[in-house]
Amino acid sequence: MPKITTISPITSKPIVETEGVTYEQLEQTIVPKSVKAFQQWKKQSLEDRKAIVAKFSELLTQESTVELLAKEITEQMGRPIRFTPVEIKTAALRVDTMLGYADEALAKVPVENNDQFCKYLSREPHGVVLIIFPWNYPYLTLVNGLIPALLAGNSVLIKPSPQTPKVADRVAELFTKAGLPDGVLQVVHSGEPEVIEKLVQNKNISAVAFTGSVAGGLAVQKAAGNRTIPIALELGGNDAAYVRGDVADIRATADDIVDGAVFNSGQSCCSIERVYVHESIYDKFVQEATDIVKNYKVGDPFDPDTQVGPVISEAAAKRIRQQVAEAKGSRKLIPEDHFGAAEKLNPTFVGPQILVDVDDTCEVVREETFGPIIPIIKVKSDQEAIEKINDSDYGLTASVWTKDEQLGQQLGDEIEAGTVFVNRSDYPDPGLAWTGYKNSGRGVSLSKFGYEFYTKLKSHHIKHLK
Numbered sequence: 001m002p003k004i005t006t007i008s009p010i011t012s013k014p015i016v017e018t019e020g021v022t023y024e025q026l027e028q029t030i031v032p033k034s035v036k037a038f039q040q041w042k043k044q045s046l047e048d049r050k051a052i053v054a055k056f057s058e059l060l061t062q063e064s065t066v067e068l069l070a071k072e073i074t075e076q077m078g079r080p081i082r083f084t085p086v087e088i089k090t091a092a093l094r095v096d097t098m099l100g101y102a103d104e105a106l107a108k109v110p111v112e113n114n115d116q117f118c119k120y121l122s123r124e125p126h127g128v129v130l131i132i133f134p135w136n137y138p139y140l141t142l143v144n145g146l147i148p149a150l151l152a153g154n155s156v157l158i159k160p161s162p163q164t165p166k167v168a169d170r171v172a173e174l175f176t177k178a179g180l181p182d183g184v185l186q187v188v189h190s191g192e193p194e195v196i197e198k199l200v201q202n203k204n205i206s207a208v209a210f211t212g213s214v215a216g217g218l219a220v221q222k223a224a225g226n227r228t229i230p231i232a233l234e235l236g237g238n239d240a241a242y243v244r245g246d247v248a249d250i251r252a253t254a255d256d257i258v259d260g261a262v263f264n265s266g267q268s269c270c271s272i273e274r275v276y277v278h279e280s281i282y283d284k285f286v287q288e289a290t291d292i293v294k295n296y297k298v299g300d301p302f303d304p305d306t307q308v309g310p311v312i313s314e315a316a317a318k319r320i321r322q323q324v325a326e327a328k329g330s331r332k333l334i335p336e337d338h339f340g341a342a343e344k345l346n347p348t349f350v351g352p353q354i355l356v357d358v359d360d361t362c363e364v365v366r367e368e369t370f371g372p373i374i375p376i377i378k379v380k381s382d383q384e385a386i387e388k389i390n391d392s393d394y395g396l397t398a399s400v401w402t403k404d405e406q407l408g409q410q411l412g413d414e415i416e417a418g419t420v421f422v423n424r425s426d427y428p429d430p431g432l433a434w435t436g437y438k439n440s441g442r443g444v445s446l447s448k449f450g451y452e453f454y455t456k457l458k459s460h461h462i463k464h465l466k
Contacts, residue, residue: 001025004162004191009078009310009348010301016076018165018189023198030157030186031204034128037183038155042125049151050102055178057095060088069139069170076164077135078309078348079264080301091139097430098147098450105451106152118462123455125153126230127206130188130199132220134212135163135312136267142171144434144445145209145232145454150184152454154206159188159196161212163312197223205229209453211269214439232443232453234269235436236368237396241272241425242385242411244402245280253401253423254288260399260425262296262352262372265311269440270397270419270426274365275376276385282378286356289376290333293352298342310348311371317348320371323364330358330375360388368394382411390416395437399425 006016070084111119133141160168168187200223209232217233261272301309339351352372399421400408412420418435434446
């Protein structure tokens with residue numbers, strides 16, 4: 001079987017070796033097992049399925065489990081250890097939230113019931129669902145789809161990033177302990193795109209949910225070819241923040257925006273990638289943001305004081321540095337050597353940087369950087385800010401920062417993005433639909449609407465016999 005080696009972003013050395021699967025194994029053993037498990041799982045009552053998912057959530061939040069899983073996340077993708085336990089606890093919160101929506105989301109919809117006819121709609125599971133999820137928030141992005149898929153009655157294949165393989169294994173182990181029947185959830189480890197392409201084409205795969213890059217999502221869509229199965233794509237973003245001149249506290253606003261830009265080393269699909277600031281407070285905002293960034297601690301992610309760890313790979317670090325270097329005419333406000341000690345630890349360490357005098361056509365403004373880089377751009381009016389925010393191929397989230405909440409909401413109505421924040425950013429709320437506009441994808445996760453992708457409608461039309 002093919003071996004998959006996970007390289008530590010902290011040291012650039014191998015840390016995990018995983019056995020990958022061949023397509024022959026998928027076709028002959030794994031997929032048929034999922035098909036068979038589905039036939040029984042779909043017949044279990046929703047209450048039984050909910051009980052298993054609730055037990056999984058309970059197991060996930062046990063102190064020893066949180067500690068172990070948090071450590072593994074830091075090892076595999078480099079997020080500082082002070083933050084990784086929060087992902088596990090937040091994942092459990094999402095599980096519980098989706099559990100709470102299950103009855104409503106999966107309920108039959110009555111249409112007519114009288115002496116002559118009974119008509120209603122039911123939501124039926126698809127069958128075998130393939131969920132492909134990334135490394136940057138592996139537990140969160142996995143449970144977003146896995147929980148509604150299972151509760152709806154599907155069997156599920158989960159394919160993790162080769163960077164965070166243990167995540168899938170741990171989730172499968174916990175579900176087994178929670179009482180999930182054998183075969184309902186299986187793990188697919190693979191680092192070979194052609195294997196996953198063939199899996200997407202397999203006639204027994206009934207739906208595919210992908211979270212990751214635009215290129216990866218388009219590859220999945222292409223692999224599906226002429227198949228008419230549902231494909232959900234949660235892709236990248238180039239999310240903008242607009243700071244109006246009326247913000248109540250410039251320092252606090254700058255603090256929140258810097259956090260939204262550099263948390264997780266900027267490796268979030270909804271991190272702030274570009275900041276537009278009204279000219280009346282531009283200089284003050286830039287100074288506050290610069291002071292805040294200079295006080296960040298970059299370094300060993302196992303140091304509890306570290307706020308920013310490495311980016312995921314040397315290739316990613318090189319791309320980030322290249323984007324900054326190619327931003328012609330821009331000025332870097334953080335001295336090259338400010339985070340020098342940390343950057344000497346390994347080529348994967350990239351210190352946060354603020355760019356000003358940036359041309360709108362630069363790649364660092366136009367494309368997703370996925371790094372701790374903050375371009376700050378001056379605007380003269382609300383309208384100019386909205387035009388610049390919307391001048392993007394992406395539309396995942398955007399944020400407006402103002403003391404006038406009503407005006408903030410009005411500006412949000414003009415923004416072409418799936419989520420608009422006012423005085424907040426970088427937070428997918430489980431009660432709200434998570435969806436992207438433009439090249440940020442299609443489909444919905446979270447909220448009661450997160451169940452729709454994992455079900456298909458069936459109409460029931462019964463004529464009563466006299």
